[in-house]
Amino acid sequence: MASTTLESEVRPSPTPGRTFLGHPRGLATLFMTETWERFSFYGMRALLVIYMTTEATKGGLEVPAATAAAVYSVYNAMVYLLALPGGWIADRLLGARRTVALGGLIIMVGHFMLAVPNKGFFFAGLVPIAIGSGLLKANISTMVGQLYDKDDDSRRDGGFTIFYMGINLGAFLAPLVIGTVGQQVDWHLGFALAGVGMALGLVQYLLGSRHLSPASNVVAAPMSRDERRAVLRKAGIWLAAAAVFYGVVAGTGHFTVSWAIWPLSLAGIAIPALVFARIRRDRDLTGEERSRMGGYLWFFVAAAVFWMIYDQSGSTLSVFAEQNTAGSLFGFDFPSSWFQSLNPLYIMALAPVFAWLWNAAARRGRNPSTTAKFAFGLLMIGASFLVMMLAMAAASGGVKVSPLWLAVVYLIQTTGELTLSPVGLSVTTKLAPAKYASQMMGVWFLAVTAGDCVAALAQLLLGDDVVGSTGYFAVQGVLAVAAGVGLFAARGRIGRLMGDAR
Structure with missing residues (x-):
């Protein structure tokens, strides 16, 4: 009934006539x-x-x-x-x-x-x-x-x-x-x-x-009325349980922000794992679809490592911008929050260039594989934190470093993003099992959730003495570079799991 309605009543274009840029x-x-x-x-x-x-x-x-x-x-x-x-x-x-x-x-x-x-x-x-x-x-x-x-x-x-x-x-x-x-x-x-x-x-x-x-x-x-009632009942039970639990914690004076971060972070790591386990166990999937999901898991983990570092642009890099970076360049003063405009500026400038590069490479039969593009993205995000390691070392002793350090870091990160993020969206649609075609984009976003939750737990465990230090940036940079090299080395195995999807 719903599909008939969509075809007969919904498909016509809304308000024909005037257009917006065609x-x-x-x-x-x-x-x-x-x-x-x-x-x-x-x-x-x-x-x-x-x-x-x-x-x-x-x-x-x-x-x-x-x-x-x-x-x-x-x-x-x-x-x-x-x-x-x-x-x-x-x-x-x-x-x-x-x-x-x-x-x-x-x-x-x-x-x-x-x-x-x-x-x-x-x-x-x-x-x-x-x-x-x-x-x-x-x-x-x-x-x-x-x-x-x-x-x-x-x-x-x-x-x-x-x-x-x-x-x-x-x-x-x-x-x-x-x-x-x-x-x-x-x-x-x-x-x-x-x-x-x-x-x-x-x-x-x-x-x-x-x-x-x-x-x-x-x-x-x-949903039917019975389904809606069941969902509302379950949601009410969970919300009531959470309210009672946190009410007791707060009422006894024990509540800190960690009481919120730890459960949410653990859930943000567990839920993607459970989603993948459910899909892999689904008996409706064909052997080829299971194989493709095995290949997709490599990309998912790689993306989680990428976003774990990339999304720190608004946290550890913001702190570095505020505390360790000079707020002027060529005689022009600006607040540290302006650094957050660099990534979208770079994307607007470079996205057309990358689109042209991929098309030009494809015409010559030299378009890099999805695995190679992901590996390059990991190498770039790792390199950005290795540059941050050098910037942090230069800022030792209370020295305010040049804003160009962060300008370079954000440029490297954006280059990595443009080789991984759009390609990830594309490979998600290519490898998605037919049964989960409409859900797989949500699964792709779970890579961001998993990466950020790992970062949150690491930041809580390491504390102020380590987070934002030279070693902090160095370890993550080396980890991402090693992940990129490992992914590239496994490209043959991943390609076999992907089958004819490229």
Whole structure:
């Protein structure tokens, strides 16, 4: 019944006539929604660890650097983990359009909670931002695809390119605006600006929703009343148990941030393992699909190692930027949060170059294999932390090093990202078993969750004496380089597991 409805009532293009850069007008709505959402997300992220580690006399929370880094890591991990239930809610309960609206509203509330000058409100505000991001992130890309009548619409790839430019535009502008206000005017005003950004995105989304595809309103696999009651009952039991447990811990005066980080981090590592175990044990999979999943596991672990290091751009690298890096270059002064704009700037500049390189190599029959690209990405992310090792050594004795150190680090990391992240999305679709075709993108995001959770546990265990030290960067850099070399050496075995998928 649902498939018939989709074909007969949903497939026609929404609001034909005026277009946005030659694309359906709904793309403008989604482009601006994602731009404002990323503006709020990356603006808050640019301030998060710096604010937590700043002395109380300067308006900060004076949280130890290792703890602040762990909070950031597990928060980022939860954003990607919650994309899984975010997609489920759209498919079974609300539909993508309403789920994105709800996500935007919850994100906005979270940002305004961060703006309240209260430590409890601040940490509590991270929860709705993570939940809302999971709801929005899981569904807005799907809605872009729904704008096009057919899968072979020649405009589809171009539409996604424009959409992803919105992501990087918001990420680029956010630290320049929100970071400047937060660091140089008032921390909480900066967080409030992130909330205003999300509010603007939500308003224009609601006003422009009439241009979206009718498919975005469809609940693909609606739950029966009995199913809904069962889910609500189970969710209520788990929430009540968590509330009672943490209520007792807090009431007895034993609660610290570690009580939140440890369970979430362990869950963020266990859940991907359980997901893979469930898929591999599924008897509906053919022998070829099982083999391909064996090959995919190599890429998943490699991606987890990559994101474990890459996502520290907002934590340990932010601390280094604030405490060990000069805030001026060629006579121009700027706040440390501006370094967070380098990655999206590099992506916007280099993504077309890499796309051209892969196409040119393919025409000559010399396009590197997926395994080789992943290995190169690991080598680059490892090299970036080896450069950080040198930068940290140069900063010994309280010396403020040149901003060019971090500019080079972010450039190397972006180069690695462009060889691993888009390729990972592609290989996920190629190796996905037919039964799990729509779920595998969520599985790919679990690599971010796993990597960030490993980083969070390591940061808590190592403490301030080690986190951010020369040895800290050196060990992770060597680990990633060794992983890249090992992956490249195993390319023959991985290729056999992949079969004819390349």
